[in-house]
Amino acid sequence: xxxxxxxxxxxxxxxxxxxxxxxxxxxxxxxxxxxxxxxxxxxxxxxxxxxxxxxxxxxxxxxxxxxxxxxxxxxxxxxxxxxxxxxxxxxxxxxxxxxxxxxxxxxxxxxxxxxxxxxxxxxxxxxxxxxxxxxxxxxxxxxxxxxxxxxxxxxxxxxxxxxxxxxxxxxxxxxxxxxxxxxxxxxxxxxxxxxxxxxxxxxxxxxxxxxxxxxxxxxxxxxxxxxxxxxxxxxxxxxxxxxxxxxxxxxxxxxxxxxxxxxxxxxxxxxxxxxxxxxxxxxxxxxxxxxxxxxxxxxxxxxxxxxxxxxxxxxxxxxxxxxxxxxxxxxxxxxxxxxxxxxxxxxxxxxxxxxxxxxxxxxxxxxxxxxxxxxxxxxxxxxxxxxxxxxxxxxxxxxxxxxxxxxxxxxxxxxxxx
Numbered sequence: 001x002x003x004x005x006x007x008x009x010x011x012x013x014x015x016x017x018x019x020x021x022x023x024x025x026x027x028x029x030x031x032x033x034x035x036x037x038x039x040x041x042x043x044x045x046x047x048x049x050x051x052x053x054x055x056x057x058x059x060x061x062x063x064x065x066x067x068x069x070x071x072x073x074x075x076x077x078x079x080x081x082x083x084x085x086x087x088x089x090x091x092x093x094x095x096x097x098x099x100x101x102x103x104x105x106x107x108x109x110x111x112x113x114x115x116x117x118x119x120x121x122x123x124x125x126x127x128x129x130x131x132x133x134x135x136x137x138x139x140x141x142x143x144x145x146x147x148x149x150x151x152x153x154x155x156x157x158x159x160x161x162x163x164x165x166x167x168x169x170x171x172x173x174x175x176x177x178x179x180x181x182x183x184x185x186x187x188x189x190x191x192x193x194x195x196x197x198x199x200x201x202x203x204x205x206x207x208x209x210x211x212x213x214x215x216x217x218x219x220x221x222x223x224x225x226x227x228x229x230x231x232x233x234x235x236x237x238x239x240x241x242x243x244x245x246x247x248x249x250x251x252x253x254x255x256x257x258x259x260x261x262x263x264x265x266x267x268x269x270x271x272x273x274x275x276x277x278x279x280x281x282x283x284x285x286x287x288x289x290x291x292x293x294x295x296x297x298x299x300x301x302x303x304x305x306x307x308x309x310x311x312x313x314x315x316x317x318x319x320x321x322x323x324x325x326x327x328x329x330x331x332x333x334x335x336x337x338x339x340x341x342x343x344x345x346x347x348x349x350x351x352x353x354x355x356x357x358x359x360x361x362x363x364x365x366x367x368x369x370x371x372x373x374x375x376x377x378x379x380x381x382x383x384x385x386x387x388x389x390x391x392x393x394x395x396x397x398x399x400x401x402x403x404x405x406x407x408x409x410x411x412x413x414x415x416x417x418x
Contacts, residue, residue, distance in 0.1 A: 001361045002026055002162035006147050008135050009168030011039070012046075012095070013333025013350035015102035017165050018127065019059050020354050022106065024361070028127045029159060030106070031149055033168070035132035038103075038111065041096025042276045042310060043195040045228040045243035048091035049348030051355055061118035062104050067093035068211075068235050070226060076216045079296050081208070083217075090213050090344070094241070096231035098347070103129070113233030138164060138177045140325040164329045167350070170317055171272075172335035178324050180331065184317040187340055187386075189249045189393050190261075191314055192287070194276075194306035195228070195241040201305055205298045209242050216299055221248050221291075222392050223299055244302050245341075247314070248291075249393055261311065276310040284309055314389075316340050318382045322371040330357070337378030340385040342392070349378065376413055383409055 005021050007014045010032030018028045032039075048067045056066055069091045075084040096113070103109035104117040107129045136156065137148035148158045166174030175182060198206045208214070209225055216223040225244045229235050252258050262270045264278035292300055303309075317338040322331050333350035353374055359365045383406040390399040 004144070004161040005029070005163045005165065006031065006145070006159055006161040007165045007167055008147070008174050009166065009172075009333075009335065010034070010129055010131070011167070011169065012098060012102065012347055013169075013335070013353070014165070014167035015099070015106050016055060016350050016354045017167060017332060017357070019102060019106050020055075020358060022125045022127045023059055023121060023123075025123055025125045027125045028106075029161070030127075030129045031133040031135060031147070032129065032131045033134050033173075035152055037129075037131045038109070039099060041094060041099060041231055042193075043228070043230070043241055043243065044095040044193070045226060045245075046093060046095050046098065046347050047344035048093065049345065049351070051348050051351035053091065055351045055354060056101075060101060060105055061121070062101050062114050063118075064101055064104075064114055064233060065235055066098060066101055067091045068227065068229070070212045073213045073215065076214065076296060078218060081296055081298065088213070090226070092213070092226050092228055094228040094231065094243070097229050097233045100231065100233070111231075113231060135168075135173050135177070138174060138329060140328060145325060145328045162328070166329065166331045166335045167333050169334040170315060170338040172331065174329070175319060175331055175335055178329065180319050180321055180324070182317055182319045184315065186252065187314040187316065187389060188251060189247055189314050189389070191312050191341070192246040192248065192309055193244065193312065194303075194309035195243050196302050196305045197230075198227075198240050198242060199238050201242065201301055205301050206242075208298045210237070216296060217392065218294060220393055220395070221246070223247075223295075225299070225302065242302060244299070244306075246303075247389075247393055248287075262313075272315065273312040274310055276308040279309055279311060314340055316382060316385070318379060320375060322374050323367060327367045332357075332374075336374065337382055339381050340389045342385050342388040343381060345381055345385075349381070352377070379409060380406075380413070 005026050005028045007018050007030045010030045014030050018030050021028050069089050073086045073088040077083040100111040100113040104114035107127050108117040110117055132152040133149045135149045139146045144160045144162050145164045146158050146160045150156055166172055213226045223246045227240050228243045264274050265280050319336050322336050332353040356370045360367050360370050387402045387406050390402050
């Protein structure tokens with residue numbers, strides 16, 4: 001167990017690892033590039049898997065409800081709103097609620113969701129969460145690993161630790177500084193996202209989406225909708241949000257006006273996401289005018305009631321190495337592998353990495369075995385999410401090619417295990 005740790009990235013993956021290490025006596029510093037001490041959630045939805053649930057069972061002391069299970073999953077096909085109902089249960093919440101719960105456990109941040117943070121446990125290490133810090137260097141020395149970072153005041157600082165964890169997402173600075181081997185690619189489609197309060201839609205539409213995940217399968221486009229709490233953490237009917245994600249093909253060519261789509265109300269061209277509140281009204285209206293006649297009624301009502309949608313390029317990334325500097329630097333979560341979001345497994349992967357490293361620090365497995373398992377699992381989900389995206393959005397040729405790659409990889413893993 002390391003005694004001092006620097007975690008680069010103060011989102012979900014960084015906080016999960018920070019809490020575990022703090023609970024086991026390590027002194028932890030989280031360096032977050034975003035200058036906002038309470039990061040904006042944009043009302044994004046996330047899904048809980050078994051690793052997330054296990055982590056919260058062990059280390060969440062807030063007593064706050066973190067998620068709400070959907071009673072099932074409904075599939076719609078074109079205009080058939082009740083095409084299939086399945087028993088697939090997803091545990092759903094918002095990024096903002098989980099972030100606030102984790103911050104309350106890590107550094108005692110009070111928020112509208114957690115008004116009274118829990119006290120530290122006996123044996124907890126010291127911790128600090130530093131926003132507005134941009135990491136500029138990561139170097140191994142005889143004393144440990146030195147991290148250089150630039151603060152909002154323009155001053156360069158450095159700190160040394162036994163262990164450095166890169167948990168800084170798709171565009172990981174740590175991964176870049178390490179020259180880690182990575183495959184990074186635009187998928188060929190974008191996601192439009194937004195939320196609508198249950199109270200703003202008709203009773204019929206609210207009932208249709210109530211307590212279930214709904215997938216609307218259309219021609220080379222599809223929509224996912226589910227209920228999430230607002231950042232205040234309320235799960236009371238009528239106060240919750242109907243979260244939607246709409247995947248649409250869009251190639252990076254002049255003919256598609258790709259640059260126009262990613263140019264915000266201030267004329268700034270974004271590389272990946274135009275945030276909520278900055279999407280130009282004419283872009284959203286034009287998209288709706290073109291697509292709305294194809295959209296079933298309840299979904300169309302959500303789109304027309306959404307005041308501040310946002311748009312994101314769907315990218316993915318896969319790094320084939322998770323440990324560096326003889327195990328003194330690790331990549332976890334989206335910094336190791338970012339999936340196309342069809343399986344909603346990003347948070348689950350981060351928790352899985354954390355619980356796996358717990359086994360390393362307890363002496364149950366080696367770091368090399370953890371790395372191999374983490375990379376193999378990431379590759380499997382990375383390929384699988386590509387297959388699903390191709391099947392729903394891209395067509396048969398791309399789907400079959402990616403499905404073949406998935407089968408080949410699966411056979412390699414099976415052969416190695418045998």
